[in-house]
Amino acid sequence: MEFLEQLFVDFANYAWGTPLLVLLVGGGIFFLVFSRFMPYRNFKHGIEVLSGKYEDPDAPGDINHFQALSSTLAATVGMGNISGVAIALGVGGPGAIFWMWVTAIVGMATKFFTCTLSIMYRGKDSSGKIQGGPMYYITEGLGEKWKPLAIFFSIAGLIGCTPMFQSNQLTQIVRDTMLAENGLLGYETMILAGSFLTETGFRLSDIIVGLILVALVSLVIFGGIKRIGHVAARLVPLMVLLYILTVVYIIINNIVDVPHYFWLIVTDAFTGEAAAGGALGVVISNGIRRGAFSNEAGIGTEAMAHGAAKTREPVREGLVGMLEPAIDTLLVCTMTAFALLMTGAWTDNTVDGITMTAVAFDTGIPVFGTYLLLICVFIFSITTMFTYSYYGTKCLNFIGGAHRKHYYNYFYIFSIFIGSITTIDMVVNLVDGMFAMMALPTMIGTLMLAPKVVDASKDYFMRKKRGDFDHY
Template identity: 55%
Template sequence: MAKLDEFIAEFASFVWGLPLLILLTGGGLYLLIYSKFLPYRYLRHSIEVLRGKYDNPDDPGEINHFKALSTALASTIGMGNIAGVAVAIAIGGPGAMFWLWVSAVIGMATKFFTNTLAVMYRGRDTKGELQGGPMYFITEGLGKKWWAMAAFFSLAGLIGALPVFNVNQLTQAINYILLSPNGVEVNFTSNLIVGIILAGITAIVIFGGLQRISNTVSRLVPAMVALYFLSVLIILVVNYDMVPHYFAMIFTDAFAAKNYSGEPFLGGVLGGIIILGIRRGAFSNEAGIGTAPMAHGAAKTTEPVREGLVAMLGPAIDTLVVCSLTGMAILVTGVWQTTDVNGVSLTAAAFNASMPVYGNYLLLLCIAIFSISSLFSYSYYGTKCLSFLIGAEKKHYYNYFYVLSILVGATTSLSMMINLIDGFFALMAIPTMTATLIMAPRVLKEAKKYFAKLKI
């Protein structure tokens, strides 16, 4: 297992090299400048679309704009926001937060383009049902000769969509917060029992298909964000005197990288902290990875630009709001310097420091909702990838593989799970960003036409 762990870590480091950094971050920056910051100029309109002002039940698609965003957010607002941010700060210090923010600002433009394409170039599966996602906008937008690239995305997506990291961290949270303090011995057996329970809950929802998934998460997502927001607000109020100091330190340490303890990149620690922030940002908001277009591609709309505008709200909510809350809670309590725990345990230490007795249990409730909602959404992405590869009639087989992987995630190490998903996310980003950059002029043309028609 140690050798496998090392191999997966090397694989993740290799694929997250300079070429991918240029493609994902440089590509996103290019889209932002190329569009002349267009997505940001229509934030108000995107909120109106999200609220249902332009909904038409007769439009093609399966779910409305709000449910599409909820399904996408249920996968992105997950353990990446709680455990992923904790990992970033444990390795990179306060400065890692700045590069997370950079990835979100750039990611908003990326999400606008990728999700507009997801509706512009929807395809039909072998059952004749309308589908969206990178594999479809590659083949429908660029032609069948690009099928190999679409298949590459789908193959990587079969592993990238697995819930192993979320399950790993939820299991760790249950062990750290619930079992160990109450004298329950934590071992392989206890982890396996947690995994079996999670597998059972997940199976009930995911075998009901997209409608059941979207109905469930559209109720869970707003509640979980509100609960988490209030919890962290209490921590920031308790430690109000430290907030200005650490907020300023996020900016100064982003370039000094004095607290960075990871591997250097491009010959220095600054390069290391940048790649750390971008990796954790990509894991958090998934901009450019290609998962969200699979959810937004199912939206009921005839206007691709509308869905692009709704989708771009994802990184703002996910990274600029939720990740920032986690980061500030860990920093102001000082636990990032006073404990050697990592991942979700570090966030739990922050909650416990400011709200003894109740804090940990409040976080456990948030984590449970975050993780379980993510478990539901990721299964949908995996079934879409398998459907594209071998036919919609056989896509349900993925769910059996998915449920079994929950047991693996519950019983293996954090480093193995986070590196595995990181690595396959990187592979998914290659076809997604390549196709998006090629078709960016088409998106801009569609956007200009849309806004001219609306006269806004």
């Protein structure tokens, strides 16, 4: 088990080396400049599209703009915002948050391009159903000779889109906040201790929680994207609001410290003094990794969900998609970071991941804080698991055909259980590494097709200026 864990650590560190960091951040800057800040200048129009003003019920697709955004936010607003920020602070120090901001700002441009392409170059699966995503816009936009790149993305997505990180962190907070003190659900009982799998064994409580999660998620994911979008559209906004209000309470109680910690984030981003070993490279790499894991800009997952949107105008979906990094990273992740910094939880070396955030909430809101976090974590994790299952089935659909895609859900629910009983280091690094593999074909394909997006955007906004459409 230790050998396997170290193998995943080395794989993730190698995958997230300088070339990929340059590709993600440099690519985002290129999109930003190449489009002449077009998506940012039309931010308001993106809100109008999201509100349903331009809804076209007869357009091809499965879900509306709001459901598409909710489905992707269900995946991105989750453990990456809560435990991912804690991991970033624990390893990279406050400066890592600055580099998460950078990924969000340039990620908005990246998502505009990827989500526009997801509609512009939709393809059809083996059953004739319209599909969108990097694998389709690579093959439809670049041609069949680029299909190996699309297949590479889909293979990486089969592992990268598993919910192991979510189930791992949800199990951890349930174990550490509800079960540990009272020894419930076999907290003190170890299974397979001393076996070839692990020296310490698996905690019985983790196994039970994992099985419960499998049952809950199975009720939704076998219903497909329509049921996922329906459930996410109702749960995600409520939980984001509850989480934000809770963190706002902690920040208001420590409002005088905001300038100090904001300055600490900015200065440490270029010194790396608070990072493990004081290495600036650790700060930058960890911040970008956690930022990419949180908002998923350039990874390609967002394009798969937005590719199912009911619209005939690719640019509209691009404008909706670009809202995600602003909500996910600039808002939710920043608030989590300030809560961890202000309460001093980030300096506690005895805790990591979600448990660090639980310490911050318990310190900031005694008695109730931990339980409010537990409610938010539960909903965030479950809704993330809903959406990721859709991503994985689309990857298998592309590789093996529509008649085989449902098999992925069986593998998916098994991975929920595996994530619940394994270590956080193994889970984080495996998923991180596969996210990196997904980013390579996504960014390469998007960069090559960028001129098509700019041409479509010019045409769209020219028609909008002429008043060719007021709604539909």
